[in-house]
Amino acid sequence: MNNCDTWDWNAGTKLVADFSALKNKFSYIEELRASPDGERVGIIVKNDDMEFTVCTQTSEGEPEPWESGYDKVWNLRFGPDSRLSAFVSETGKWKVSTDDTPWENSYDFIWNMTFNSNGQIAVSVQKELSYCVVNNEIPWENAFSRLTGMILSPDGQKTAAVIESVTVLESEIFKFRQGCYSIAVNGDAWSHNFMNVWNPSFSKDSSHVAASVRASYGEYYIAVDGKTWDRSFSSVWEPCFSPNDNSVTAPVKKGGKWFLAKDGIILWETPYFQLWQHNYSPDGTKIAAIVSPSFGRWTIAIDNISWGINFSDCVSDIVFSPDGSRIACLFKDNGKWGVAVDGTRWDEPFDMVWPPVFSLDGLHLAAKVKKGDFYYIALNGKRLNAQYEDLESPLFSPDSSSMLIRGRKGDLFNREIISL
Amino acid sequence: MTEAKSVTETKKTEDQGILKGLEQLTPEKIESVIQQVLSDETGARLKVYVETCVHCGMCSKGCHFFLSLNDPRYSPAGKVKQTLWEIMRKKGKVSPEFIKQAATIAYTQCNMCKRCAMYCPFGLDVAYVMSVMRRICHKLGVVPLYIQDTAHSHSVTMNQMWVKDDEWIDTLMWQEEEAQDAMENLRIPLDKEGADIFYSVIGPEPKFRAQLIFQAAVIMNAAGENWTMPSMPGWDNSDMCMFTGDYEMMERLKRRHFESALNLRAKRIVMGECGHAFRSVYDVGNRALGWRMPPIEVVHAIEYYNELFENNKIKIKKKFEQPVTLHDPCNISRGRGLHEMARNIVNATCENFIEMTPNREHNYCCSAGGGVINCGPPFKNARVESGKQKAKQLFAAKAKGAEVVIAPCHNCHGGLEDIIHHYGVEMELKFFGDIIYEILELPE
Numbered sequence: 087m088n089n090c091d092t093w094d095w096n097a098g099t100k101l102v103a104d105f106s107a108l109k110n111k112f113s114y115i116e117e118l119r120a121s122p123d124g125e126r127v128g129i130i131v132k133n134d135d136m137e138f139t140v141c142t143q144t145s146e147g148e149p150e151p152w153e154s155g156y157d158k159v160w161n162l163r164f165g166p167d168s169r170l171s172a173f174v175s176e177t178g179k180w181k182v183s184t185d186d187t188p189w190e191n192s193y194d195f196i197w198n199m200t201f202n203s204n205g206q207i208a209v210s211v212q213k214e215l216s217y218c219v220v221n222n223e224i225p226w227e228n229a230f231s232r233l234t235g236m237i238l239s240p241d242g243q244k245t246a247a248v249i250e251s252v253t254v255l256e257s258e259i260f261k262f263r264q265g266c267y268s269i270a271v272n273g274d275a276w277s278h279n280f281m282n283v284w285n286p287s288f289s290k291d292s293s294h295v296a297a298s299v300r301a302s303y304g305e306y307y308i309a310v311d312g313k314t315w316d317r318s319f320s321s322v323w324e325p326c327f328s329p330n331d332n333s334v335t336a337p338v339k340k341g342g343k344w345f346l347a348k349d350g351i352i353l354w355e356t357p358y359f360q361l362w363q364h365n366y367s368p369d370g371t372k373i374a375a376i377v378s379p380s381f382g383r384w385t386i387a388i389d390n391i392s393w394g395i396n397f398s399d400c401v402s403d404i405v406f407s408p409d410g411s412r413i414a415c416l417f418k419d420n421g422k423w424g425v426a427v428d429g430t431r432w433d434e435p436f437d438m439v440w441p442p443v444f445s446l447d448g449l450h451l452a453a454k455v456k457k458g459d460f461y462y463i464a465l466n467g468k469r470l471n472a473q474y475e476d477l478e479s480p481l482f483s484p485d486s487s488s489m490l491i492r493g494r495k496g497d498l499f500n501r502e503i504i505s506l
Numbered sequence: 507m508t509e510a511k512s513v514t515e516t517k518k519t520e521d522q523g524i525l526k527g528l529e530q531l532t533p534e535k536i537e538s539v540i541q542q543v544l545s546d547e548t549g550a551r552l553k554v555y556v557e558t559c560v561h562c563g564m565c566s567k568g569c570h571f572f573l574s575l576n577d578p579r580y581s582p583a584g585k586v587k588q589t590l591w592e593i594m595r596k597k598g599k600v601s602p603e604f605i606k607q608a609a610t611i612a613y614t615q616c617n618m619c620k621r622c623a624m625y626c627p628f629g630l631d632v633a634y635v636m637s638v639m640r641r642i643c644h645k646l647g648v649v650p651l652y653i654q655d656t657a658h659s660h661s662v663t664m665n666q667m668w669v670k671d672d673e674w675i676d677t678l679m680w681q682e683e684e685a686q687d688a689m690e691n692l693r694i695p696l697d698k699e700g701a702d703i704f705y706s707v708i709g710p711e712p713k714f715r716a717q718l719i720f721q722a723a724v725i726m727n728a729a730g731e732n733w734t735m736p737s738m739p740g741w742d743n744s745d746m747c748m749f750t751g752d753y754e755m756m757e758r759l760k761r762r763h764f765e766s767a768l769n770l771r772a773k774r775i776v777m778g779e780c781g782h783a784f785r786s787v788y789d790v791g792n793r794a795l796g797w798r799m800p801p802i803e804v805v806h807a808i809e810y811y812n813e814l815f816e817n818n819k820i821k822i823k824k825k826f827e828q829p830v831t832l833h834d835p836c837n838i839s840r841g842r843g844l845h846e847m848a849r850n851i852v853n854a855t856c857e858n859f860i861e862m863t864p865n866r867e868h869n870y871c872c873s874a875g876g877g878v879i880n881c882g883p884p885f886k887n888a889r890v891e892s893g894k895q896k897a898k899q900l901f902a903a904k905a906k907g908a909e910v911v912i913a914p915c916h917n918c919h920g921g922l923e924d925i926i927h928h929y930g931v932e933m934e935l936k937f938f939g940d941i942i943y944e945i946l947e948l949p950e
Contacts, residue, residue: 382797
């Protein structure tokens with residue numbers, strides 16, 4: 087939870103950090119990261135002992151390097167609670183450090199830092215060639231010979247990952263076909279094994295896990311808590327739980343075309359050349375998906391009704407407004423990126439666009455965009471004049487009256503609040 | 507030059523993937539799968555190819571198998587006759603023994619290099635016909651063991667070498683550290699959003715040829731690039747599923763690769779020196795997913811290196827002195843037309859360039875492509891014997907003074923290494939990256 091209602095939303099600009107001072111102070115620096123509230127930045131640097139560490143700075147102080155130095159630091163990220171975490175390594179052992187406080191236990195390797203909305207951290211770890219998940223510093227009781235695709239439940243209580251449930255050696259292709267992969271939830275594997283498992287997903291209430299599975303080369307299913315749908319398809323994409331009733335929907339391929347299915351039954355009867363990244367509105371009453379109605383054309387379908395416009399190159403990043411009444415996405419058309427909302431494209435094309443953000447009341451839509459060498463904020467279809475060398479995506483105040491911009495102009499990283 | 511022995515008779519196949527796969531077949535299953543593939547997955551294209559062929563044999567001279575072995579069974583038309591023609595004539599009523607032979611031909615006796623299409627008066631694409639045969643074999647579960655295992659690796663790890671998530675990141679950090687000896691503060695930036703370049707490689711690079719990542723990192727840093735590599739699966743651009751006929755997995759792989767780059771908001775993908783991966787990313791895989799062209803610009807290493815020299819982004823200390831020749835990989839030369847750019851790079855980097863003949867889009871395949879080398883040891887001897895024509899070509903270039911073969915493709919390297927060794931060609935083999943790294947002037 088980012089507690090944005092407690093942030094300073096008074097209009098104005100605050101200097102947070104001078105990048106040139108950081109460059110002068112350290113012989114080695116990486117990219118700046120900004121906290122969600124924009125009050126603090128962090129950066130991986132090398133200290134005077136030529137160890138990797140992290141330096142943070144707020145508007146009210148000097149640059150503050152972490153006291154601890156390491157052989158290596160990577161994956162520096164602010165969580166939604168504005169705490170700053172990274173993977174750190176000392177003599178070949180890895181752990182998470184948050185705000186310069188390292189976890190107690192270390193591992194031979196650690197990756198895939200995942201936050202829930204409260205800022206709780208789960209990671210995938212390897213120790214002595216065994217793999218498991220560590221959630222909030224607590225490792226699974228069981229470890230596996232292979233693990234990937236870890237996810238953290240919305241309530242932070244559970245983690246799940248694709249695991250190798252039966253050890254299979256390279257070249258054992260017939261054993262592989264018998265099924266050696268499954269899902270483990272909090273370290274406990276499903277009772278069924280499959281040839282392949284991909285895309286685990288938690289239900290909104292954190293009580294169920296669904297995944298795409300392959301039982302044989304031609305039989306793809308959605309499995310929910312280890313049990314497959316009654317019907318197989320020639321391929322499937324990632325499943326998604328309805329936030330309302332825990333039913334499961336997924337794109338499925340049948341006869342060379344893609345459909346949306348619900349609990350094994352075709353829900354959207356329209357055959358598409360492609361259908362993926364489907365998503366529910368926050369209230370669970372609508373489903374939107376990226377679809378290709380004809381080869382090489384892309385658009386959004388909402389409850390199986392496509393927008394009247396489509397695009398040549400691709401569509402990505404569906405975003406619902408908080409009340410579910412509006413839908414935006416990114417598109418690329420004839421080599422240029424853009425933003426489309428409710429079936430209408432913004433006029434201006436960009437060289438790159440980041441996922442758009444709705445205000446809480448749904449009336450405003452803003453996005454970080456790039457044009458030429460500079461980043462900009464585009465708001466409701468208009469690019470604002472200010473140009474930045476570095477920029478985070480914009481955020482809106484809880485009352486939707488202000489927008490937070492976190493960006494670097496020249497060497498100066500500022501936190502700006504503008505009134506809408 | 508060592509005389510090639512006769513190619514292993516297909517009926518003597520000892521590949522366990524094929525033999526054990528056959529044990530699970532019945533005539534009914536064979537017919538059912540064939541009918542499904544022919545009715546649901548093929549159409550006018552296959553019909554036109556099969557019905558238009560007048561069996562003139564002009565394609566024979568396009569095929570290095572035929573040229574090396576001088577046996578009409580290895581002509582492109584001969585291979586179609588032994589596979590799809592027979593299947594279509596018998597309406598799918600063929601025996602497991604037939605499937606065994608057809609699988610061996612389709613997977614190990616055609617590199618899908620498409621050279622024959624240039625020699626066919628009608629431009630018929632036999633590689634496509636072989637890919638239909640492979641698709642049938644995949645659905646029957648009759649696939650050579652080694653390439654099937656590679657396809658399984660793709661399905662589990664999204665890379666072709668069973669490289670685990672942590673091993674990939676660890677390898678990048680190791681190569682970064684090694685490269686820092688050459689350039690202080692050099693970085694391999696992981697997951698950097700908004701980079702100009704998303705650099706992707708194939709599975710064998712972290713597994714066996716990590717120095718190529720090292721070299722690429724030095725070149726990227728020397729050129730001052732804003733670049734990144736992903737820490738999570740999606741980094742491997744290769745695709746043996748495309749060659750086994752597992753198109754559902756091919757689609758999954760390509761989606762992951764493209765989405766890795768798209769999610770990092772990269773401007774474009776620059777790929778390492780691989781041919782088949784380029785075919786998958788630029789042509790086959792993207793289109794299978796519904797993208798007419800890749801959703802994000804894809805640039806092969808040859809295009810990228812050519813840009814570096816055209817834009818003076820890197821400097822060299824001096825040109826590479828040993829006389830070189832250039833092997834044009836099928837997928838990026840015949841498939842994409844990058845052969846002149848490759849020559850621009852040779853001319854920018856090497857003192858003495860000797861063309862091998864034939865060259866450019868007419869170059870002979872290395873005999874490794876199309877997944878043939880990935881079928882592994884059971885077929886190695888046959889593969890190398892089919893490279894006799896390539897060996898002759900290399901000897902001819904060597905006779906003109908060439909000492910080094912530049913081959914900007916991983917599978918070509920594997921195939922040419924075997925040919926050079928087997929026939930005693932005694933030439934060195936290099937990637938463009940090897941040459942550029944060797945002569946690169948590092949910035950102060």
